[in-house]
Amino acid sequence: MAILTEQEVKQLFLMRPEIEMEKRMREAYWYRRADEMPPSDRLRLETLDRQLLMIDALMAVLTRDEAFVVQTHLIEGLDWSRVILEYNKRWGSDMEKTIRAMQICLRKALQKVAITINKRIDFEWHNFK
Numbered sequence: 001m002a003i004l005t006e007q008e009v010k011q012l013f014l015m016r017p018e019i020e021m022e023k024r025m026r027e028a029y030w031y032r033r034a035d036e037m038p039p040s041d042r043l044r045l046e047t048l049d050r051q052l053l054m055i056d057a058l059m060a061v062l063t064r065d066e067a068f069v070v071q072t073h074l075i076e077g078l079d080w081s082r083v084i085l086e087y088n089k090r091w092g093s094d095m096e097k098t099i100r101a102m103q104i105c106l107r108k109a110l111q112k113v114a115i116t117i118n119k120r121i122d123f124e125w126h127n128f129k
Contacts, residue, residue: 004117006110009058015072016055060118062107066109069102 026045030037059067068090072083080099088096097105 004114007106008115008116009110009117010074012058013070016052016075019048019051019055019079023052035064058113058117061112067106069106070109072104073102073106078120 023045026041026048030041059070062070068087069083072078072086073080078086080102083102084099086098087102
């Protein structure tokens, strides 16, 4: 089994919006014509669903703050100042964090996911597609 790095974990999270877009586009294309869908497109939709489920499952090991930073910065693509604004809206300015604190939180989250996958998961993430 190959070791998954923190950078590869980051890439998985960054891929989520593209996977979601492709899935929705394929579903829209076959909307109300599912019976006409070729097996190759059905298989692709199943693959996309599986990829989304796997990426979402990575969040299970994260704390609330770590999951928030991954979701807002990596998946939604917000810059750090906007991440902090969203954080303050959600938990109040008395809980405000610095950009540096958010970056450390993200690094810890990626590290935690990589360690957990490498320790617990018995399949190749390099064959994710």
